[in-house]
Amino acid sequence: MRHFAVELEELNQAILEMGALVESSIHCSVQALVDRDERMARRVIEDEVRINQMELDIDARVTRLLALNQPVAGDLRLLIIALKINTDLERMGDLAVNIAERAISLSKAPAVKPLIDTPRMASLVEDMLHRSLDAFVKRDAVLAAKVLPADDEVDSLRDRIYSELLELMQNSPNVVPHAIHLMFVARNLERIADHTTNIAEDVIFLVRGVDVRHHATEQKF
Amino acid sequence: MTTVTPTMFTPAPPANESKPQEHSEIKIRTEDLSFYYGSFKALHEITLEILERRITALIGPSGCGKSTFLRALNRISETIRNTHIEGRITLDDADILKMDVTALRRRVGMVFQRPNPFPKSIFDNVAYGVRVNGLGDRGSLKEIVERSLHRAALWDEVKDKLHHSALELSGGQQQRLCIARALAIDPEVLLLDEPCSALDPIATAKIEDLLFNLKDQCTIVIVTHNMQQAARVADFTGFFLMGRLIEFDRTEVMFKKPSKKETEDYITGRFG
Numbered sequence: 001m002r003h004f005a006v007e008l009e010e011l012n013q014a015i016l017e018m019g020a021l022v023e024s025s026i027h028c029s030v031q032a033l034v035d036r037d038e039r040m041a042r043r044v045i046e047d048e049v050r051i052n053q054m055e056l057d058i059d060a061r062v063t064r065l066l067a068l069n070q071p072v073a074g075d076l077r078l079l080i081i082a083l084k085i086n087t088d089l090e091r092m093g094d095l096a097v098n099i100a101e102r103a104i105s106l107s108k109a110p111a112v113k114p115l116i117d118t119p120r121m122a123s124l125v126e127d128m129l130h131r132s133l134d135a136f137v138k139r140d141a142v143l144a145a146k147v148l149p150a151d152d153e154v155d156s157l158r159d160r161i162y163s164e165l166l167e168l169m170q171n172s173p174n175v176v177p178h179a180i181h182l183m184f185v186a187r188n189l190e191r192i193a194d195h196t197t198n199i200a201e202d203v204i205f206l207v208r209g210v211d212v213r214h215h216a217t218e219q220k221f
Numbered sequence: 222m223t224t225v226t227p228t229m230f231t232p233a234p235p236a237n238e239s240k241p242q243e244h245s246e247i248k249i250r251t252e253d254l255s256f257y258y259g260s261f262k263a264l265h266e267i268t269l270e271i272l273e274r275r276i277t278a279l280i281g282p283s284g285c286g287k288s289t290f291l292r293a294l295n296r297i298s299e300t301i302r303n304t305h306i307e308g309r310i311t312l313d314d315a316d317i318l319k320m321d322v323t324a325l326r327r328r329v330g331m332v333f334q335r336p337n338p339f340p341k342s343i344f345d346n347v348a349y350g351v352r353v354n355g356l357g358d359r360g361s362l363k364e365i366v367e368r369s370l371h372r373a374a375l376w377d378e379v380k381d382k383l384h385h386s387a388l389e390l391s392g393g394q395q396q397r398l399c400i401a402r403a404l405a406i407d408p409e410v411l412l413l414d415e416p417c418s419a420l421d422p423i424a425t426a427k428i429e430d431l432l433f434n435l436k437d438q439c440t441i442v443i444v445t446h447n448m449q450q451a452a453r454v455a456d457f458t459g460f461f462l463m464g465r466l467i468e469f470d471r472t473e474v475m476f477k478k479p480s481k482k483e484t485e486d487y488i489t490g491r492f493g
Contacts (some may be wrong), residue, residue: 002491004489004490004492055476058226066412070486071447072448072452072476072477072489073476073477073478073479073484073485073488073489074485074489075489076476076477077478208478209477210478
């Protein structure tokens with residue numbers, strides 16, 4: 001195998017490794033919230049340092065590969081989306097940390113309501129990320145395209161959580177600080193879903209060479 | 222039969238692609254062109270359209286037939302013994318195989334891989350084609366030489382030594398001199414067979430700039446081993462493999478998302 005191909009494969013692996021860590025951070029941040037587990041939340045916060053380091057490493061790899069190899073076609077598309085997926089994963093890591101910080105704050109006060117929609121939303125988002133990364137591994141545009149509609153489901157869950165919390169706050173103003181944390185958790189999960197959608201769109205670009213963002217190219221899958 | 226049509230003839234490119242190509246006429250068309258060295262079939266039924274005032278690059282590994290194809294376009298290939306052509310080549314819809322060969326080569330000029338100036342002065346090199354074709358009187362000859370050297374982006378470097386030997390020039394200058402010599406008789410088509418392979422990056426960049434400037438005036442077909450060069454200069458790129466035209470499309474499409482696996486493997490260096 002040519003050296004360049006070996007380096008591309010290493011880059012591929014580095015992205016997947018980062019993806020796995022981000023996936024785990026998202027899962028643990030919500031689990032920490034549900035279980036009121038401060039230790040688990042702190043682990044998510046500690047892992048952010050590793051995620052940031054991975055981001056720097058992937059950026060450096062891509063910059064070097066672009067500078068030294070003048071890639072074209074599939075190789076070029078891979079390097080372009082590697083930079084984008086890298087940014088999306090790092091942002092998701094930040095959002096997971098934000099959820100973990102709120103989980104710590106919430107764990108210090110009594111719960112105001114059982115959490116039902118938030119874990120459901122989280123598992124939907126985790127599933128989206130998992131499928132996006134799977135589509136990336138398999139270079140499967142059809143699989144990637146199937147991730148996109150799930151974003152609407154996440155949005156409607158967020159709306160439901162917002163109205164539920166709003167009602168709670170109107171009825172008992174003393175829960176406002178707690179409810180605001182939960183609103184931000186829903187908001188963060190929704191943002192994570194958006195980044196996941198970006199990854200799925202990037203995979204479609206990688207495989208098909210077409211840009212489907214903002215309906216730029218109407219294409220059937 | 223290998224029939225490859227660039228996408229610009231089919232649907233318009235998507236809105237997010239580069240700006241749509243404006244309309245251009247077909248300058249050269251080959252139809253089922255096959256070429257034989259003795260019994261060896263070097264080109265297999267190539268059907269290809271070269272657009273007027275565009276740069277078309279031909280790429281492919283050594284021995285793929287791209288130079289053979291290029292040389293067939295002004296019938297230089299006929300000078301090799303025991304070869305023959307099947308199929309049709311037209312220039313502005315006229316069959317070139319039925320044309321007077323000198324008239325054809327006046328319209329379709331050629332620049333080779335290694336600069337091949339004549340052992341004469343710079344002036345005489347450029348004037349050569351004009352004189353043998355009886356095209357210019359003494360007064361206009363000077364103007365033709367100056368204009369051709371300007372067009373070949375060489376004038377400023379040689380204007381004070383037009384009567385020095387062409388062999389004193391550097392490799393890059395000699396190559397531009399050969400281009401000036403080809404341009405002196407105002408060809409409609411310029412064929413270039415790896416014109417930069419013997420040149421350094423600075424001389425290469427000068428030739429590439431020159432090609433950009435020339436394409437307003439003539440149709441250019443360039444064979445190159447340097448894929449980045451094809452990507453930089455060409456409007457259209459054709460990929461040849463084992464005597465067949467595998468893919469032909471707008472250069473941007475060829476280098477962003479070629480449709481044939483063989484093309485992808487070759488341009489990304491995974492060939493073989």
